[in-house]
Amino acid sequence: MEVCSSDGFNFNVTLREFGCEQSLLSRPDGSSSFIQGDTSVLAAVYGPAEVKVSKEIYDRATLEVVIQTKVGLPSVKERSQEQCVRETCEASLLSSLHPRSSLTLILQVLHNDGSLLSCFLNAACMAFMDAGLPMSCLFCGVTCAIAMDGQVITDPTATQEKESRALLTFAIDSTEQKVLMSSTKGSFSVHELQECIAISQKASEKIFQFYRESVQRRYSKTL
Amino acid sequence: MRDTPLSNCERDFLLKAIEEKKRLDGRQTYDYRNIKITFGTDYGCCFVDLGKTRVMAQVSCELVTPKESRPNEGIMFFNLELSPMASPAFELGRSSELLVKLNRQLERCLRNSKCIDTESLCVVSGEKVWQIRVDVHMLNHDGNLMDATSIAAIAALSHFKRPDVGIQGDEVTVYSAQERDPIALSIYHMPICVSFSFFQQGTYLLVDPCEREERVMDGLLMIAMNKHREICSIQSSGGIMLLKEQVLRCSTIASVKVSEITDLIAKALENDKKARKEGRKCGFAESMPQERITALKNLETTVEMTDLTKQASDIVEGVETPAEMALSPVVPAPGVGQVGAGLQNAWGLEDEEDDEDEEEEEEEDGDEPEVTIVAEKRGNKKKGERPVVIISDSEEEEVVILNPESS
Numbered sequence: 001m002e003v004c005s006s007d008g009f010n011f012n013v014t015l016r017e018f019g020c021e022q023s024l025l026s027r028p029d030g031s032s033s034f035i036q037g038d039t040s041v042l043a044a045v046y047g048p049a050e051v052k053v054s055k056e057i058y059d060r061a062t063l064e065v066v067i068q069t070k071v072g073l074p075s076v077k078e079r080s081q082e083q084c085v086r087e088t089c090e091a092s093l094l095s096s097l098h099p100r101s102s103l104t105l106i107l108q109v110l111h112n113d114g115s116l117l118s119c120f121l122n123a124a125c126m127a128f129m130d131a132g133l134p135m136s137c138l139f140c141g142v143t144c145a146i147a148m149d150g151q152v153i154t155d156p157t158a159t160q161e162k163e164s165r166a167l168l169t170f171a172i173d174s175t176e177q178k179v180l181m182s183s184t185k186g187s188f189s190v191h192e193l194q195e196c197i198a199i200s201q202k203a204s205e206k207i208f209q210f211y212r213e214s215v216q217r218r219y220s221k222t223l
Numbered sequence: 224m225r226d227t228p229l230s231n232c233e234r235d236f237l238l239k240a241i242e243e244k245k246r247l248d249g250r251q252t253y254d255y256r257n258i259k260i261t262f263g264t265d266y267g268c269c270f271v272d273l274g275k276t277r278v279m280a281q282v283s284c285e286l287v288t289p290k291e292s293r294p295n296e297g298i299m300f301f302n303l304e305l306s307p308m309a310s311p312a313f314e315l316g317r318s319s320e321l322l323v324k325l326n327r328q329l330e331r332c333l334r335n336s337k338c339i340d341t342e343s344l345c346v347v348s349g350e351k352v353w354q355i356r357v358d359v360h361m362l363n364h365d366g367n368l369m370d371a372t373s374i375a376a377i378a379a380l381s382h383f384k385r386p387d388v389g390i391q392g393d394e395v396t397v398y399s400a401q402e403r404d405p406i407a408l409s410i411y412h413m414p415i416c417v418s419f420s421f422f423q424q425g426t427y428l429l430v431d432p433c434e435r436e437e438r439v440m441d442g443l444l445m446i447a448m449n450k451h452r453e454i455c456s457i458q459s460s461g462g463i464m465l466l467k468e469q470v471l472r473c474s475t476i477a478s479v480k481v482s483e484i485t486d487l488i489a490k491a492l493e494n495d496k497k498a499r500k501e502g503r504k505c506g507f508a509e510s511m512p513q514e515r516i517t518a519l520k521n522l523e524t525t526v527e528m529t530d531l532t533k534q535a536s537d538i539v540e541g542v543e544t545p546a547e548m549a550l551s552p553v554v555p556a557p558g559v560g561q562v563g564a565g566l567q568n569a570w571g572l573e574d575e576e577d578d579e580d581e582e583e584e585e586e587e588d589g590d591e592p593e594v595t596i597v598a599e600k601r602g603n604k605k606k607g608e609r610p611v612v613i614i615s616d617s618e619e620e621e622v623v624i625l626n627p628e629s630s
Contacts, residue, residue: 019520021511025363026275027310033511035520038264040507042362044308049224066315068306070268070281071358104224106308108360110279110507111264154526194535203526214519221516 013154015203016115020122020214022130028106030131034123036155038113043123045131047103055102061095066106067120080183085120088141088171088181094134103133114158115143117169117183122207129215138174140207142200143167146188152196154203168196172204174211226312229438237439241427247435248274253476255431258484260378260491264506266405267383271375274433275365277309280375281358282383286397289345289352297344298354299334301326303372309361325369328458329359332373332414332447336455339380340409346388346395353385355408366433369445373416378488381410382495414455415484417477419444425463430476444470446477450485558627 016037025031028044035041048061055062065086067078089105105127107120118141125139145156145164153160161167166186173180179197188196237247244252256274263270267282289296303326305313313319333339344353357379359372384405389396420432420440429436432443442461448454454474459465498505511518554560 014523014525017521017523019511019518021515021518023517025277025308026365027363028308031308033507035507035511038506042308046224046307046311049311066307068304068308068360070279070360071283071356102224104307106306108279108306108308108362111268113264191535191539194538198535199526206524206526210519210521213521217519218517 013152013199013203015155015206016157018122018207018210020126020210022126022214022218028127028131030127030129030133032123032126032130033110034119034126036115036119036122037157038111039115039119040110041116041119041123042108042110043120043127044106044108045103045124045127045133046106047131047133048098048101049104051100051102056100059096059099061093061098061101061103063089063093063095063103063105065089065124066104068106068108070109070112081117081120084117084169084171084181084183085124088121088139089124089128091180092135092137092139092173093128094136097134112158114156114161115169117141118143118155121171126211126214129211136175138208138211139171139180140174140204140211141169141171142203142207143169144196144199146186146192146196150192152192152199154199166192168193168200170197170200172201174204174208177201177204224307224311224314226310229435233435234439237435238422241422241429241436246429248433250431252428253430253480255480255483256433258374258487260374260488261507262378262382262491262495262505264504267379269375269379269382270507271371271378273367273371273374273431275363276367276371277362278368278371278375279360279362280372280379281360282379283356283358284383284385285354285356286346286351287354288350289348294349295345295352296341297352299339299341300354300356301329301333301359301376302356303329303359304361306360306362308363309368310364313361313364321368324460325372328369328416328445328447328456329372329376331456331458332416333357333376333380336412336414336447336449338377338410338412338414338449338455340411343409344385346390351395355380355383355385364434366435366437367418367431369416370418370431373414373447374484374488377410377413377415378491380408381413381488381492383408412449412451412453413485413488414447414449415481416445416447417480419446419473419476421461421463421465425465425469428469428473430480444473446474448474448477448481450482452478556627 019035020032022032024033025044028046030045031043033040033042051062063086065082067074067082069078085105085107093103095103105124107123109116121139121141128135143155145153145160146166147153147163148165153164156164164186166184166188168182168184168188170179171181172178240246250256259272261270262268269280271278287298289298303322305319305322307313307315339355344355346352357376359376361368384407386400386405387398387403389398418431420429420436421427421442421444422429422440424441432440440461442459442463444465445458446454447456495505511520513520
């Protein structure tokens, strides 16, 4: 994977090979699997469905996100990732169209080789599209890692993440390329933050193009 | 979330069809659905598709102290999870009857049958042994979870390789996968569970029930057997009464099915071993079907980044520097302390400055403008000459400040 230097004007960063399959599970209303390099995640959406009275909101749908790892019980780290994903989804789903209903998103880690949070976000968006839930915009996740020498790497693998000085994940929306959510780890300067946001916005264009192509392919026989 | 209840007409239709020896998907009475076994990227990860039922098993290992009653045997730990993904009826954390039943059956099938040599898992007798942990996740519930689980578990255990261990005197060294090749577990035999569902008080029998058939069945008979025709466990649930001949007939059918499934597992393991030896990439990513219309794959792409550094620098320079921060607390008069004097008021501001040094994880949610907005200057609150800042919103006409007596 190429890296970009931080003081040149013409440089490129790469995104790993990514793939997606929709509607692969028969029980959930929407399901998708998203693969970024070796990292793969399975997402399933149920909804709008019945909600428990204790959890119902009178004017919106209640969104619940569950992240399941392969081994062991979920820890605080999974809970914080769930919060990140939930907040992004709440920002883009039109939940006021389904009051007193529940939307459940379940994410299962199939293999973790870095950039897990952005893979969660991408899988979630594709699963929402597969379920046909109304959204005001699509969203995607991009992870940037800043190596010890200041180079910025997008979509890092697990080894690259471990050797990096900072790890930043941004959720970008499709209409105006705004940042919906950011989750960072490590220390970095103001300039590096802005650079990473700009890089993520540029990278998100590729991911949105991929979304469009896969939906186009999916409905090519019917439309 | 609750599962949709089964309607009476559906139930009657299913039962009537079974009486006429017809199944919903056109199978015969003793037919299994299509079984597909794939392995993940790392050792010990196995996906099993039994028709539309999907199950994933992951095996991992850890060094622990052994049980006191068995100081030189390793420990096997099974954990089955009914993910809410598999069915809307499954709720996270709720220990349902089905979960207990499946867990117990898996333990009986694999642990009590002694299919894994636990003595070979001992490292230092009485102090350190390997604990092999099998986690099974249900991904999609379309009936017959037990069979799929047992196939996935035993395939994952056969696929798994534990790290090599070296013992020199008192020192134990665990070698990583790069230093020394990992070692496979020693498996004596492969017990596989076969499920039989009974209808109309044991009159009709079906092998490998799908989800609809499971809902209308009277009882279930699970036989765990290996290819040497040894029965590892039998469990009958649902309260049906079976005749001796029926049980014997089921075990004969089971032995046929088990040998077919064992061959399938062996072939899948062979294929995986060959693929790894040839250096081909293995895993879920590779096994994704390409020709399906619902799947799409993109190769590695580069992102063009011309002028982005310049854009980033412009943004950073455009932001006004924040006001000078005063050392706090400031003591303008004896007995009065003041913190945060002369700062811009950031409360109630939608725009935020982006000049914080993040040392710990930070989350910002909601719709924020992507690049940082220039922070508005709200410097109209010059606190100037007054020694004490009035913070209250009091609607009294006159505010009297009580100054301490100057000493």
